[in-house]
Amino acid sequence: MMDESHLREIYNAADQGHVFAYYETLNAADRTSFLQQLASIAVANVCDLFRLSTTTTAESDATTASSSTDATSIQPFVGSNVGSYSDLVLSKRCSEIGLQAIGRGEVAALVLAGGQGTRLGFDGPKGMYDIGLPSHKSLFQLIVERLIKLKKLASSAVGESYEECSLPFYIMTSPINHEATKTFFSEHNFFGYGQDNVVFFMQGMLPCFTPEGKFIMETPSKVAMAPDGNGGIYPSLKTSGALDDMNHRGVKYLHVFSIDNALAKPADPIFLGFCIEKKAECGNKSTWKSHAHEKVGVVALRDNRPCVVEYSEISHEMAERTDDATGRLVFGAGNICNHFYTMEFLRDKVLPQMNNLFHVANKKIPYYNDEDKATVTPGTNNGIKLETFIFDVFPLVEQQRFAVWEVQRSEEFAPVKNAPGSSSDSPDTARAMITNLSKEWLRAAGAQISPDGDNNNTNNNACEISPLLSYAGEDLEHYSGQTIQGPFHLVPPA
Helix, strand or coil: CCCHHHHHHHHHHCCCHHHHCCHHHCCHHHHHHHHHHHHHCCHHHHHHHHHHHHHHHHHHHHHHHCCCCCCCCEEECCCCCEEECCCHHHHHHHHHHHHHHHHCCCEEEEEECCCECHHHCCCCEHHHCECCCCCCCEHHHHHHHHHHHHHHHHHHHHCCCCCCCCCCEEEEECCCCHHHHHHHHHHCHHHHCCHHHEEEEECCEEECECCCCCECEEECCEECEEECCHHHHHHHHHHHCHHHHHHHHCCCEEEEEECCECCCCCCCHHHHHHHHHCCCCEEEEEEECCCCCCCCCEEEEECCEEEEECHHHCCHHHHHCECCCCCCECCCEEEEEEEEEEHHHHHHHHHHHHHHCCEEEEECCCEEECCCCEEECCCCCCEEEEECCHHHHHHHCCHHHEEEEEECHHHHCCECCCCCCCCCCCHHHHHHHHHHHHHHHHHHCCCEECHHHHCCCCHHHCCEECCCCCCCCCCCHHHCCCEECCCCEECCCC
16 A cells, blocks of 8 residues: 555645545544545546546537437437347347357356345345245346356257356446445355356446535545446446456457346347347347337437437427337337447447546535534535446447347336335336246246236235246246146246
8 A cells, every 4th residue: 555645745746635634633543544545546547537527528518508409410220230029030040149159158247236225125235135036036146047047058059068158247346235245146155156157346436526626525534435327337347357357258248237127138149149140349228118208218329329318308209209110119219228248349449438438417425524523415516426327338339330129128127126015116016027927938838827826916926937947938848738826936847
């Protein structure tokens, strides 16, 4: 660790010397932790990032004020690089392409899992949450078991053994849940996936600034810090060594998704295969908007570059515009935080441009009040956080190298965001969706569900097919002709 005098020189040079204002009042332990924090901050780089971000934001605001969001600036993303689950021939071909890539060890899965379960009434990482399925598996376990089944399918597709098939799983945590997440996996023996196949790395943190560009002190011995947004995945991949690990393993394609989707299909071979077939550098999995004014960002083109347009950015007419041939919303490709990247794209285009992608977010930031000798939470915005969104890299891709894959909401998007009992995006609604999907899979396999098993989707009537048995409805043929009594929890034979 750098000593105090060296750190003072560095912070004074960056015009942040005020952070030492209370240093002489600190005890030995607080001094040590404070110096450790200061040493961990690349102060000169962060200050440059602040200046660049505030300048870019001001220019962007001026541009937005002088232009309208009409058809000349925002266009629907259409064309041959948009595919859909409804095209069964295409889906089958893409699945085969994706399974081959997985079988060759060219794919990695990455889950964004830095959030806590606070809104769910759960004190811990959201990935540890149990949504009330018969198995009581956590969101993390559901993801890992889908990967286990997928590895078996992929290894079979290429004629390799399960052990020879490499499908690494990366988990982006945050400082508040990193250790708890690692401990959870260790205590559960990595859910049978193998410790060597699971890599943890932390989302980055950045200092909070005053509007004048000074670091805000949260306490006399702590600079106020905040996460750098889910777009912080990109620099964190580099600084943590995770990107180097992927390269070492021979990964060519990365699938990124969020932990708060109970139906997420990690390393989805159909999505991967579509992006690979289209030679896409980046891709986005989407569900079509349920109605014109659903408050969700959509994939579109801005100045002929892919982007995510927030619902507030498009006019009433644009939101309701439909395709003459299909009758579907043209601005309908809803963003569900589910993305594909090539490693070349991340390395050669994203990382070199990261400093240009941060935004200014005005926030209420707790600060140390010298008069009260206490940390105060302000009632109005008093500071600035720098953050970036995961989709901010989309405009770095040319239109023909970007792909959009539409999925069916009932099969792939079950958000877990709100507390139990909420009418939407809750553990209850996610559990009901898994129940209904499990029944659909069985019916498609030729089974019947007894009337008792078709009752409402309360905890007591929830139904589940273990991911170890089926990844996406396959391998259920032996239930053909059977009548399944619900509620049920089907697992692979012993």
